Amino acid sequence: MRDFGNARAAAPDTATGPAMTGGLADSLFDTAGRNPGLPQIARRTDPADGTWTTVTAGELREEVLDLAKGLVASGLRPGHRVAVMARTRYEWTVLSCALWTIGAEVVPIYPTSSHEQIEWILRDASCVAVVVEDEHGVMTVGSVCGSLPLLRHVWQLDAGALRDLVERGRPVPVTTIDSLRRIVLPDSTAVVAYTSGTTGHPRGCALSHRNLASPCDTLLAGWRQIAAPPGEQPAVLAFLPFSHVYGLMIQGMCLRGGILMGHEPELSADALASAFLTFRPTFLYAVPYVFEKLYKNFLRTAQQAGRGALFERAGRTARDYASAAERQRLGTGSGPGFDLKFQHALYDKAVYRKLRAALGGRVCGAVSGGSPLNRELALFYAGIGIFVQDGYGLTETSGGITAQPVGREKSGTVGRPLPGVDVQVAADGELLVRGPSVFQGYVNDDLGTRTALRDGWLATGDLGRLDSEGYVTITGRKKDIIVTSSGKSVAPAALEERLRVHPLIHQAVVVGDNRPCVGALITLDPEFVAHWRGALFTQGDAPGRDAREAREENALRQEVARAVAAANTTVSRSESIRVFRVLTEPFDVANGLLTPSMKLRRDAIARRYAVEIDAMYQSSSRIPRERRTEEPPTWDDSDDVFRRVR
Template identity: 55%
Template sequence: MRDISVPALAAPLRSGGLADSVFDTAAHQPDFAQLARRDDHTPGDWQEVSAAEFRDEVMALARGLLADGIRPGTRVALMSRTRYEWTLFSYALWAIGGQLVPVYPTASAEQLRCILAGAKVTAIVVENEAQAMTVAEACDARATLRRLWQLDLDCVRRLTEEGTRLTEADVHRLRHAVSPGDIAAIVYTSGTTGRPRGCVITHANLAAGCDTLYAGWGGLLAAPGERPSLLAFLPFAHIYGLMVQVACLRGGVKLAHQPDVTSDELLPALASFRPTFLFAVPYVFEKICARARQAAEQAGRRRTFDAAMTVAVRYAEALAAEAQGTGRGPDPFLRARHALYDRLVYSRIRELLGGRVRTAVSGGSPLLRELGLLFAGAGITVYDGYGLTETSGAITVQPPGRVRFGTVGMPLPGSAVHLALDGEVWVRGAVVFAGYLDEDGAAESGLYDGWLATGDLGHLDEDGYLVITGRKKDIIITSNGKSVAPQGLEQRLCAHPLISQCVVVGDNRPYVTALITLDPEALEHWHHLREEPGGDSEAPTPEEQLQAEVRRAVARANASVSRAESIRAFRVLPGEFSQEAGLVTPSLKLRRAAIVRRYAAEIDALYAQGQREEPETRQDRRRWAAAGLYAR
């Protein structure tokens, strides 16, 4: 199968813009709990914000922006973590026809300089003085920046006071002039393979995806009788996070914000807010599983936990086979073991998310099949999806009630997928952007007769489910002419609790090798569990045990590919790839070319110590393995 399309499910936005939903909801349901904010006095408590209250705040801030010189078409950058004011500023800006330019709060001066100049940004909102200093460093002769507002200096209150000299009619006049085809946001790509590009996203683009998801998947957001609620922690500077915000405001889902995504901050927030649904990326699901495993280890129940995980995967596989007509479902013995572990283990995993989440969505990168099965077996069905900045978020998603693990689903209703002869995924639909921003700040098309070439490789199964196999630019071609897609191997390695990042290399080399980094928190926990007084002097040292653990992880990953595609040697690096070093994008994607350049010496050493394709003797294999150079 090379083509598939799905009929539209939701009507397109025919008039107005994104801000209209705020005013419409307030007019029809003024007391409706639209958002929730942390209680300043009791951090574990949340205060609801009604639709009328939020409408009034948006209106007041919109008047302030007008009074300070913002006009329709003005581009305003927003450099902040995921917080209430992000949502407030974006809707106030859309209410007067302004254009939002999201910026990651961790962006460097060079990255910010590129965005400010490329998008011709006139004003910017920052959180704190450190970000303000980054803005100052980024401004050069090309900068068009005229205003800077700082959240921790109470800029919302000051703008609101300034806006009192204007009337609400001034805002409504501009809001009614906004049309679906107007630009809502200029969202920059992550720039994994080059300079970030500004994607022109219209009000209609964002509305199409959000309305379609709510129309088709709205019933999954909460159990019957429960009010849907969501804790947003993904960065709103990423199109995925921005889509989540708009979907909540358009779909009537109570929205709360969590700025800090470290485990120590995110998990307590989930426990106190108790959302009914979860939007996340694979990394978050991996962290949740790792935290549950650590708790089990500390309680001396590691074997029970591992057995429960095995049962969860087998149980979910059996249910999936039954749904697809290829199996009879779980047998009575498996059902009994699953019921036992549900009380002992799975319920504890659900409690980490607040206890009410039964359905979630994963995006940003494909979710490993085994991880999806594990969560499904634990009582949380994860709907994996696929999209790009250019598609305003999702372009494919698992159909309701018909999840096929290991795929990213079928085209979003109203969209189509085509596979080119070389396997590249092409897409089109109402969610596909208006084009790229050119050097003069105007939009230039990146489309071919309405089709977007995504740069991703994949295939469609017999039922039209899309499987992403890698990035076209990431394909490794060894000196033997073998083409290797590194993504699958890297995902499998990173599924190990100790492994944080992995880059598979091998272009123009005789075989494939890997650079691996370890998760500092997991590593500390691993060492803590192995701290024993005294000990056998003949026993392996902790460093040798660690190398052995990583070797086993590499061997397990290798089992999923052919011998020619397997990792023959690896090097564990002393620290993680970081954004500060220019090796990771703000959305946590690896900059492969930069990593290969930075660690060229280490890569050369991997191959220099293995001129032969295989170590010839058992003694060589042991010596190489001890050095982390031999995987299997």
């Protein structure tokens, strides 16, 4: 068993600040007391005009106080649990701070959760109130209220619920709120965050104020200086769900670090593009899907402008430059040569500057979390001037437990353990962690808590490795390992990650349990497929419809096969994808094939597409044995993808 802790931490000499004495709300009150005019929130009241208004720390404190009084007047007391079922919006921040001010506990729920999931969480957490966004949320909660005898209030944001609460609380003296805030202890529970539940019911992770503050304070102490140019206040656009611990960590860092925060509830490409241009963040926090989508949008835009070849050359130069710079900072190379520097400078003026401008023009760095970021993609962003720090964390660890050390970043890893965090690799490859951010336990599940926490070490369920310098590389989830009929164990994450890099491929899930070889189910990106189809034929080259469709289908077969072949170069032959099938619809939350945090529900996918998987392997079995190793991955004649994406 290998163990890396403080001696090999990401920033071993970085202090994390004074000891915590109260709750999370104290940081807002402290900031407002020291610097009430500090811009704390940028609020976009009318998305159509693209303007943002500033809410200062002092103004935010007063809103939180007024709302806290309304909550007390409604009967809420310390220890009461209140569910928040809303997208990432300004009211989420005000509400969570108000609840923490009076010692109540926040139970985040994804707005897209099913009736069954909502009922389970509200009952399991014994919630006394729930806050929803709109009438749809009211109806959803109303449909399950009959089984929730403890639920007293359903508040609707879009119906002015917070305004009504403020009015109700006017008779409550401020001293009452101050008294409640001062009895909140660091080890009091602040959040009960439910895991995504890829199998079975989600489990509620009890996270204390100290748990949630720990990674925020550590990252602020060691990394805040890279979040904005010197002398500027960092600005972060929060668009990841606050229903997930990663989103809560972003909010916590902004509030505890005096970082200007804007909210963007929509995750569509158009909404994010508009928000980037108008808010102009200095630093991005996102998941790999966002960085993959941004790259594909960059590529598609360049190709539509007739500059696709230029973009691809610029992309290769960016990756080469970033790779050479990485070798230099890690002491294994001399850095970019003169020719590479010259080419990089030319492309910076012609290409990279425009890409940065599309993100607002001020972004100087980023963090990717949720799952590992593809190394080639990370090098691309670093090469265009936006270094993406890949980190790692869990709901059970209140967010981040590793980060890239400043000046010693290593793409393809998730960095080193944070100060105060210890990481071990067990004999079976599972990562074990301990530290101040590790959760208090699962709500109403003592057996699950004892299983996860072993002598103070949290069994993460993730497989990984530690190199000689303490960098952590995630190789997959323990429960996701595929075992073929020949006994070969395959971790699917690396193959899936490599497939998604291809512009045409939207999603991929690797299958093969008890099968003769590894296979893949693939979905295509409709926007890029439409663009790709249009680019197949030059002006004047317009064959008849049947001939055109046959040519398109054949070209797409070849393109997807090339993507599979490229993914196979990252693994051994016995681990490579030998068969695949293109599916008719994407995996998403609505059809139950993705968790709200965008993770694959592998069991549900396998059940939904059992017929397609069987057909895929039956097609492969018809290939004569002497030819099988030379055949490309199968593509059944029924895979007429274009009929499905038009």
